[in-house]
Amino acid sequence: MSISLSAPTPVKAATATHCPYCALQCGMSVAVDETVTITPRKDVPANAGGLCQKGWTAGELLTSGDRLTTPLLYGEPVGWDEALDFVAARIRAVQEEHGPNGVAVFGGGGLTNEKAYQLGKFARMVLRTSQIDYNGRFCMSSAAAAANRAFGMDRGLPFPITDLGGADAVLIAGGNVAETMPPFVRHLTAMRDRGGRLVVIDPRVTATARQADLHLQPAPGTDLALALGLLHIVITEGHVDEDYVAGRTSGFDGVRTSAAAWWPERVERITGVPVARMRLAAEILADAGRAVILTGRGAEQHAKGTDTVSAFINLALALGLPGREGSGYGCITGQGNGQGGREHGQKADQLPGYRRIDDPAARAHVAAVWGIAPEDLPGPGRSAYELLDALGTAAGPRALLLFGSNPVISAPRAGHVTERLRSLDLLVVSDLVMSETAALADVVLPTTQWAEESGTMTNLEGRVLLRHQAAAPPPGVRSDLEILRGLAVRLRGAEGFPADPREVFDELRRASAGGIADYAGITYERIAAGTGVFWPCPAEDHPGTPRPFLDRFATPDGRARFVPVEHRPPEEDIDRDYPLYLTTGRVLAHYQSGAQTRRIAALNAVASEVFVEIHPDLAERLEVAPGDLLRVVGRRGAAEGVARVTPAVRPDTVFMPFHWAGANLLTNPALDPVSRMPEFKVCAVKLERVG
Ligand SMILES: Nc1nc2c(c(=O)[nH]1)N[C@H]1C(S)=C(S)[C@@H](COP(=O)(O)OP(=O)(O)OC[C@H]3O[C@@H](n4cnc5c(=O)[nH]c(N)nc54)[C@H](O)[C@@H]3O)O[C@H]1N2
Ligand SMILES: Nc1nc2c(c(=O)[nH]1)N[C@H]1C(S)=C(S)[C@@H](COP(=O)(O)OP(=O)(O)OC[C@H]3O[C@@H](n4cnc5c(=O)[nH]c(N)nc54)[C@H](O)[C@@H]3O)O[C@H]1N2
Ligand code: SF4
C-alpha cells in the first residue's frame, strides 16, 4: 500500500460571476487552475445556491479542445492583421459598389451590454448601415412588443423573481422552466409550499406541467383563443377588478366587448381545453390575493405572438394584477442577456436606452454622445428573418458580420437561410467555436467568452449584473470589443471604440440616460457591491427600480392600455396532406443551437440526438415503435429524428427540439406583423418511417 504524500490541494482563488447561458444568469463562483471548479452562489436571488446541469458543466467551455484560437481566412489560419485588413478592404469594396446598406450586422442576446451597445454603434457610425438586427427577434420580441403597447415599457419581469414565492397563484403560458431554467422552479415551489397554486398551459405534459396544480393542454397556436376564453369567464363571473380598471387602465370597454364573443364552449372547440378546466383556471387566478401571469416562447413564437401576449396582459389587467406589489404580468426572457441585448441598439429600430431610431429627440441625444450629426444616423432596418432572407439578393446586403448567433441551426426555414448565407460576397463570423454558421464564413474571428472577459448582463428581472473575468483567454483570441476596435481603426478611426468594457459601459450609461432603459446611475462598483441594480436607475444616488409600475405605468397618461385582439388560426394549419402540428422547443441538457453544449461530454451523454415526441395512439396508427427513425416532412423541407413514443404530447402534435440541425428545416417563417417574430411553434407536417 502506498500513501500519497502530495501537497494539499492549493485553495484556488474563486471569482464571483454568472453562468454563460440563460437569462436566469445564475450566480456562480469560478476557480481556475489546470481545472475549472464551479460552485453556485447563494447570494444571487435568482438561483440562491442552485444551478442546472449546463451551469455545473460550463467549466468545460473554458478547457474545450474545440476552441477557435486563430483567425481563419477561407479556412486557413492567418494573423489578426491579415484577417482584419482583409475584412476592412472587403467592406469598403462592397460599400463602394452597393452603398452603406450593402453591409449588414447580426448580433445576439448572449452578448454583454457593452458588446451589444458597441455593435449597434459600429453598424450605425462606422458602417453607416441601417441593416442590423439580432437573434432576440426570434426570442421574446412578441412579449416585448405587447408589453410596450400595454405598459409603455418592456422589462421582462417588472418585479424581482422572489415575488413569485410570495404569490398565491402563478399561471405560465408556454414556458417549461423545469427544463429551461431549473433553479426558477425554487420560486414556484416556495409559492406552492405556502399553499399557492400553479397553472401551466402547454400542448405537452412537460416537467413543469407535471408540477402544476392544473394543466391546460391546448393545440399549438391556440393560446389567443384560450386567453380570450379565460377573460370571458372572468368577466361573466364578476371577477373583474373594476376599481383597478377604472383607476389604472384605459380601453377596457373595447376588450370587454370583444371577449363577449369567446364563450367557453367555443374556445373548447378551438383549443381542445375542456370548459371545466378553463373555469378552474379562471377561479384560481381570481381567488388569489396575489397572482402572476407569465408567458414563455410557447405562447409568443407565433405569427400572432404579440396579440397572444396582449390577450394574457388583458387578462392580467382585468384581474388588477400589473403594478400591484406581489402580482403582475411578466415575460420569461430567455438568453443570457436577452433583456439588456434588447435595450442598447443592436435592434433594427432602436438606439441605446430602449430609444426608437425614428424619434428625432432620441437621434439627437445619441448622436451627441457619439459626436456625430443626427442626420448621419441611418434609419430603421430589416428585422432578423427579413434581413437573413434578403442576404445576397439584388436589393439586399452583400456582406454580413455576425456576432453571437448560429442561424444555420436556429433560424426558421433554415435551409433557405443557409442558401442566403452562402450567396454572400462576404460572411464574417466571430465565435468561440466552429459553429455551423462559422463553417460557412469567409473569415472566422476567434473571440473570448464569458469567464475570460468582464462585462454586464441584464437578467430576466431587469437586474444589471457584472460578470467578472475569472480566467485568462487562450493566446491568440480577442474579445468582440477588440475586434470591433480593430475594424473601426481600419475603417474610420479608433476614437469612440475602446476595447475596455468599463469604458464602453460608462458611455452606454450616458447614451441611455433619459431613455426608458436608463442605466445612468449604474456603475461596476455598485453592481459588485450588492447583487445587481434594477433599471431604470437615472442617478448614482438612485436605488434602482425593482418594481417600476407600482405608482404609474410608463405610458404618457400613466395608465396601462387594454388592447383588443382577436384569435386567428396558425398561418399554416393542418390539412389532409400535412395532418399533424409540429411544435419545437428545448431540452434541459442543450442550449439553443447547441454550438456550445453539443461539445460538452456530460451533456451529450444525456441528450445526443434529434428526437420526435409522438403520442402512443398516433404511433400505433402509423405503426411506429419507440426508437424507430422517423422522417418529418413539411412544405419547406424534411428532417429525421428518433421516435420517442410518449403520452406527454397531444395525439395531433409532434415535438422536436431545435438544438440540432433538423427542426428548423421545417419551421414556418411567417412573421408577426408587429414584432416580426417567426412562427417557430406551429407548422403542418406528416410523418414517414425511414426504412
Ligand atoms: N435547457 C435550455 N434552457 C434554455 C434554453 C435552451 O436552449 N436550453 N434557451 C434559453 C432561451 S433563449 C429561451 S428563449 C428560453 C425558452 O424557454 P421556454 O419558453 O420554457 O422554452 P421552449 O421549450 O422553447 O418552449 C416552452 C414550451 O412551449 C410549449 N409550446 C409549444 N407550442 C406551444 C403553444 O402553441 N402554446 C403553448 N402554450 N405552449 C407551446 C412547448 O411544448 C414547450 O414545453 O429558455 C432559455 N433556457
Ligand atoms: N425551431 C425553433 N427555433 C428556434 C427557437 C425555438 O424555440 N424553436 N428559439 C429561438 C430562440 S428563443 C433563440 S434565443 C434563438 C437562439 O439561437 P442562436 O442565435 O443560434 O443562439 P446560440 O446557439 O446561443 O448562438 C450563439 C452563438 O454565438 C457564440 N457565442 C457565445 N457567446 C459569444 C460571444 O460573447 N461573442 C461571440 N461573438 N459569439 C458568442 C456561440 O458559440 C454560438 O455559436 O433560436 C431561435 N430558434
Ligand atoms: S438555469 Fe440558466 S443560468 Fe442557471 S445554471 Fe442553468 S443555464 Fe445557467
Ligand SMILES: [Mo]
Ligand atoms: Mo431565446
